[in-house]
Amino acid sequence: MSTSFSTAHPLRIGVMGAGAVGCYFGALLARAGHAVTLIGRPAHVQAIADRGLRLQTSTEDVHIPLAASTEASSVRDADVVLLCVKSGDTEATAAQLKPHLQAGALVLTLQNGVDNDARARAVLGPAHPVAAAVVYVATAMAGPGHVQHFGRGELAIAPSPLSERVAREFTAAGIPTEVSDNVRGTLWAKLVMNCAYNALSALTQQPYGWLVQQPGTPEVIADLVAECLAVAEADGVVFPSDVHAGVRAIAQTMPGQRSSTAQDLARGKPSEIDHLNGYVVQRGAALGVSTPVNRTMWTLVRLRERAAQG
Structure with a gap:
């Protein structure tokens, strides 16, 4: 030791x-x-x-x-x-x-x-x-x-x-x-990163580096991030740094990593998707901000979880 x-x-x-x-x-x-x-x-x-x-x-x-x-x-x-x-x-x-x-x-x-x-x-x-x-x-x-x-x-x-x-x-x-x-702002910055990658990684069972190389994925990630930022702005969140740079850095610094949500689905465990994309959807509804792409990701992961349960 x-x-x-x-x-x-x-x-x-x-x-x-x-x-x-x-x-x-x-x-x-x-x-x-x-x-x-x-x-x-x-x-x-x-x-x-x-x-x-x-x-x-x-x-x-x-x-x-x-x-x-x-x-x-x-x-x-x-x-x-x-x-x-x-x-x-x-x-x-x-x-x-x-x-x-x-x-x-x-x-x-x-x-x-x-x-x-x-x-x-x-x-x-x-x-x-x-x-x-x-x-x-x-x-x-x-x-x-x-x-x-x-x-x-x-x-x-x-x-x-x-x-x-x-x-x-x-x-x-x-x-x-x-x-x-400003831990609240930092937590929100991490939430945006999780919303950008977790569901996509879970649904494909692929790591971040692979995801961003696939046609259409960067645009979906951009849509997810834009919705999160709109909800955060309506909620008075002050971000401590450039969120877009942080999102890009995840795929660069952890290209081989699958998300925790992907690991949960692979093991048949309940995920935290309700507290990630689902939270953005719920908070957006409370604040009058539309979040259709986050709602889609939230719903698809929940469907996968329910299908696995039989």
Whole structure:
């Protein structure tokens, strides 16, 4: 096991919903000396108990010992909880966590979509600070207790009483992290990227680089983005950077990556499409903005999910 990072003031960190994102960040934090507990499915937990968490990247393939559990009560001593469940499970998971969180424990929402922090906050109440985090990382689970990393791995988090310390400790652990006053705008920027690519990748089961090379796809992506930006403008969203450049960069920096929605469909799992293109459609309807291309993508992915269920 590598010991290339160390921390003089370790945090106690719970990772609730330890899939690919949570396992990757949990592995780096555990290796840096923080007390990390992954909370996930039984097969996953058993594999980690037997062998440690296998972290496979372009430069290393290592097993990292850390704690793992199937129980939400394992967050009882945590200073920070990384909420990594699917967006549709936010309220139910927050309710599971609530009896076990110590006062002042920070819940960081590392999820797709733009409203998970507000939804978690509504359940947890004022005793438990919640901060949204924007995640840029390409990861996948290759099997129980085995996470693969393909690219990137930085975070932007909203202000909270613990955010500055979290940013320092995470950055020291190899997770570049900044505290941002405009996480809402950054979350929306990521939502636009997800809406541009996720459904197309899911419906074709192809990676981003392949998609943008196909005739007609760049125009569809442009239509999706234009609708998202119209809804965002009507909703008062201020973007922190050039969204069009960000959308183009996804296919350039992660050409071999399939979307999380594509991975969900391939495994027969429910996707988060309701919180991606579906959210844009619903918010657009509330604001009087038409979103026919996003509605088409949302509907097609939902049809694929229902057809798979039989």
